[in-house]
Amino acid sequence: MSSLVVQSGRRLRGRLAGEPVGFLALIVVGAYALVACGVWLGWWGSEWSALAGPGWAAPSAEHWLGTNRLGQDILARALAATATAFEIGVLVAVVTTAIGGLAGGLSGYFSDGWPDEVLLWLMGTLDAIPFYLLVAALAFALHGHPWAMHLAMIATFWTTTARLVRAETQRIRRLPFIEAARVAGLLPRSIIVRHILPNTAHILLVQATLVFIAAIKVEVVLSFLGIGTQDSISWGVMIAEGAQDILAGQYGNFVVASLFLFGLVMAFSLFADQLQDSLDPRTQDSRWQPHG
Amino acid sequence: MNKRSALLAFGLRKLAGAVPLILGVTLVSFVLTVHFGPDQTYALLGKNPTAAEIEQVRAQLGYDQPFVLRYADYLKRLATLDLGHAQATGEPVRSMLARTIPVSLLLLAPGFVLGTLLALILAALAAWYRGSLLDRVISGASVVGMSLSFVVILVGLQAVFGVWLGWFPVRGWSVAGVADYLHHVAVPTLAFIVATLGYNTRFFRAVLAAEMTSEQVRSARAFGIGPLRIMTVHVIGNSLLPIVTRILFSLPLLVISGSLLIESHFGIPGVGRITYAAVMSGDQPVLMAVVGLSAVLFVIAVTVADLLCRLIDPRLAST
Numbered sequence: 001m002s003s004l005v006v007q008s009g010r011r012l013r014g015r016l017a018g019e020p021v022g023f024l025a026l027i028v029v030g031a032y033a034l035v036a037c038g039v040w041l042g043w044w045g046s047e048w049s050a051l052a053g054p055g056w057a058a059p060s061a062e063h064w065l066g067t068n069r070l071g072q073d074i075l076a077r078a079l080a081a082t083a084t085a086f087e088i089g090v091l092v093a094v095v096t097t098a099i100g101g102l103a104g105g106l107s108g109y110f111s112d113g114w115p116d117e118v119l120l121w122l123m124g125t126l127d128a129i130p131f132y133l134l135v136a137a138l139a140f141a142l143h144g145h146p147w148a149m150h151l152a153m154i155a156t157f158w159t160t161t162a163r164l165v166r167a168e169t170q171r172i173r174r175l176p177f178i179e180a181a182r183v184a185g186l187l188p189r190s191i192i193v194r195h196i197l198p199n200t201a202h203i204l205l206v207q208a209t210l211v212f213i214a215a216i217k218v219e220v221v222l223s224f225l226g227i228g229t230q231d232s233i234s235w236g237v238m239i240a241e242g243a244q245d246i247l248a249g250q251y252g253n254f255v256v257a258s259l260f261l262f263g264l265v266m267a268f269s270l271f272a273d274q275l276q277d278s279l280d281p282r283t284q285d286s287r288w289q290p291h292g
Numbered sequence: 293m294n295k296r297s298a299l300l301a302f303g304l305r306k307l308a309g310a311v312p313l314i315l316g317v318t319l320v321s322f323v324l325t326v327h328f329g330p331d332q333t334y335a336l337l338g339k340n341p342t343a344a345e346i347e348q349v350r351a352q353l354g355y356d357q358p359f360v361l362r363y364a365d366y367l368k369r370l371a372t373l374d375l376g377h378a379q380a381t382g383e384p385v386r387s388m389l390a391r392t393i394p395v396s397l398l399l400l401a402p403g404f405v406l407g408t409l410l411a412l413i414l415a416a417l418a419a420w421y422r423g424s425l426l427d428r429v430i431s432g433a434s435v436v437g438m439s440l441s442f443v444v445i446l447v448g449l450q451a452v453f454g455v456w457l458g459w460f461p462v463r464g465w466s467v468a469g470v471a472d473y474l475h476h477v478a479v480p481t482l483a484f485i486v487a488t489l490g491y492n493t494r495f496f497r498a499v500l501a502a503e504m505t506s507e508q509v510r511s512a513r514a515f516g517i518g519p520l521r522i523m524t525v526h527v528i529g530n531s532l533l534p535i536v537t538r539i540l541f542s543l544p545l546l547v548i549s550g551s552l553l554i555e556s557h558f559g560i561p562g563v564g565r566i567t568y569a570a571v572m573s574g575d576q577p578v579l580m581a582v583v584g585l586s587a588v589l590f591v592i593a594v595t596v597a598d599l600l601c602r603l604i605d606p607r608l609a610s611t
Contacts, residue, residue: 125316128594129587130544132552136571137321137583141328217441221549224443225556227571236443243447243557246455247462254451258444266439273435 022274028267035079036086045079048072048233056250066252068238069245074253077233078260084234085216085264092153092215093208099154100161101204105192107162108169116166123159131156132221139227146230149222153215161207168200202279209272213265220261235261303599310595317587322366325580327359370584376577380569385581388566395465396551396562402477403484404546408539411489415496416523419504430493437490442549446483446557453479465560480554488546495538499531506530533601540597544590 039045049072057067065075107119126134135152142148172178173196181191197204216235222228223236224243235257242254333349341349347356354362369375375385418430454462460479467473503509504527512522528535551564559565563582570578 121312121316124313125320128313128317128591129320129583130548130590132545132549133567133583133586134320134324136552136567137324137579140571140574140576140579141324220441220443221553225552225568239441239443239447243443243450246447246451249455251451254447258441258448261441261444262439265441266436269435269439 021270022278025267025270025274028263029271032082032264032267033086036083039080039083045076045083048077048080050076052076056245056252059252065256068241068253069248069250074238074256077238078235078256080233081235081238081257082260082264084229084232085219085261088150088219088229088234089212089215092150092157093212095154096157096211097161097204097208100158100207101165101197101200102192103158104162104165105169105197105200108166109173109188109192109196111166111170119162119166123162126156127159129156135222135227144227144230149219149228153218157211157214161204161211164203164207165197165200168203169196172196172199206272206276206279209268209275213268213272216261216265299603302602306595306599310591313591314588317591318367318370318584319363321580321583321587322363325576325583326362326366331355366580366584370581370588375581378566378570378578379575380573385577388578389563389581389585392561392563392566395560396547396555396564398467398473399465399477399480399554399560399562400484400547400550403481403488403550404543406481407485407488408492410485411492411496412528412535414489414493415500416528418493418497419500419527420519420523422501422504427497431497434490434494434497437486438494440486440490442483442487442553445486446553449479449483449486450557453482463557463559465558465562476560480558480560483554484546484550487550488542492538492542496535499534500527503527503531532604536597536601540593543593544586548586 035044051071052073053063053067053071055067055069055071057063057071059066063073063075065073065078068074068077103119103123107116110116131152134156135149138152138155139145139148142151169192178191178195181195186195219228219234220236220239223234224240226240228234228236238253238257239261242251242257245251245253333346333353333355337345337349350356354365357365373386375389377384378388414430418427421427450462453460461476465476467476506526508530509522509526512526517526548564551562552568553564554560555562555564556568566578567582569575570582
């Protein structure tokens with residue numbers, strides 16, 4: 001048989017086999033989101049910093065997952081950290097997508113003009129500075145301000161989104177309906193915002209999910225290094241504590257935080273894969289940077 | 293001759309294209325580490341300084357100069373490797389780098405090389421048997437690997453091999469001979485491989501699987517050429533450009549995040565640990581040198597690699 005038929009058969013089977021996985025992943029992500037909402041509403045996890053019992057207590061009816069070195073409830077901390085992860089992930093993903101979309105649209109629409117030149121130079125510059133050094137330098141320049149971490153992620157993550165949107169915009173702007181809009185006298189601003197960017201929604205959506213995942217993973221690395229989340233609780237903070245506990249033979253804190261982190265990242269990755277497959281099978285995986 | 297001069301012109305044009313990027317990365321690192329860095333004046337003064345003493349130190353540090361002149365001075369210092377002295381120890385930054393960079397290279401090179409090779413082999417298997425059970429296992433394991441945080445892998449392996457089994461040292465770096473070196477490098481290498489394998493395998497598999505469907509590979513199969521030769525010569529050979537580009541682009545991120553995390557956690561005296569210590573204590577000369585130099589080196593490396601790829605593949609040279 002011709003390989004084309006075999007291949008499209010395989011692709012179809014792959015998609016059918018992939019769908020339940022994507023659906024299941026979405027349910028898991030939804031469960032995490034519910035946990036985060038519960039924390040915001042004060043249903044659970046608000047006692048994460050209370051010294052609730054003896055240090056390094058084994059799991060019990062009172063402390064389902066035991067306590068850490070100081071006697072703080074590990075489950076409460078892991079739940080509260082879920083909300084922190086969503087706060088960081090959503091904030092970075094939304095701002096990154098907005099900046100990346102606008103910059104990409106602008107630079108793609110005016111390609112071969114000065115806005116494109118300037119934006120390409122800016123993206124090249126930001127991509128050329130090693131990420132963790134940029135974070136370190138930003139934390140240094142902002143004197144350890146708690147937003148240094150968010151700022152560093154936003155400042156670097158938008159470039160990938162912008163490059164993808166730029167390429168798509170260059171394609172779209174040659175289409176007749178954009179030509180028509182231009183002839184009708186619409187300003188470039190409204191052409192980009194109203195007619196081009198909505199047609200890159202598939203890219204923006206997939207990129208936003210990938211940025212969400214990257215932000216959560218980077219937070220863990222930075223908090224582990226001590227330049228991430230401050231005066232709050234996160235899985236990175238818990239893993240940093242847990243790494244010290246391990247030398248004393250206590251694994252609870254580390255294992256719980258790692259599993260919570262792994263579950264969300266894994267489910268969100270599978271969901272992002274499914275999203276990418278169904279929305280835009282042409283684009284290659286843009287996750288070329290292992291961020292953490 | 294004509295071809296060579298065209299190539300030379302092309303090379304020079306490429307190098308000239310790197311200049312704005314070098315200016316960009318040095319500008320950012322100057323603004324962050326020098327311009328907005330902590331004011332060093334009072335660190336250099338005794339108690340109760342007079343106004344004249346303050347003025348003198350500020351002039352000595354160049355704080356009274358305009359931005360452009362200070363940036364130009366910073367560029368000159370980077371270019372001549374006049375990097376000053378670390379505040380914490382007073383050691384020249386240049387000798388600190390000379391001492392720590394080899395340690396980081398020794399620490400990370402095995403993991404980087406083995407990890408890349410292993411990912412290529414797994415990706416080749418998955419691409420060759422595309423759609424099979426093997427492919428699905430490899431692809432699934434890649435997603436799992438990508439979902440594991442580097443930090444979790446690092447701490448987890450340390451717990452298993454260092455604390456629980458006690459096979460390898462939990463921290464430290466004393467490298468007297470080859471056996472010592474292997475003893476200390478084992479856990480960091482394993483962590484590095486596990487952390488990067490998923491990303492690399494997935495990317496390489498996508499590239500190789502796309503190449504597998506090319507006409508050239510189909511003809512080679514029709515001519516009865518062996519699988520190993522098809523894979524290495526035709527599939528990997530034709531995908532060299534994306535593979536090399538990816539390896540190169542992942543290099544600074546991996547090496548720097550790897551050396552920061554591994555060295556600060558295992559207490560290994562490499563360049564990551566002095567950078568980490570500099571961030572924590574606000575040691576500006578060290579940070580300035582590390583950020584500025586690595587960004588410039590990266591731009592140069594990318595430019596040179598771009599040139600080399602075009603030399604290897606004449607089709608690209610015309611663009």
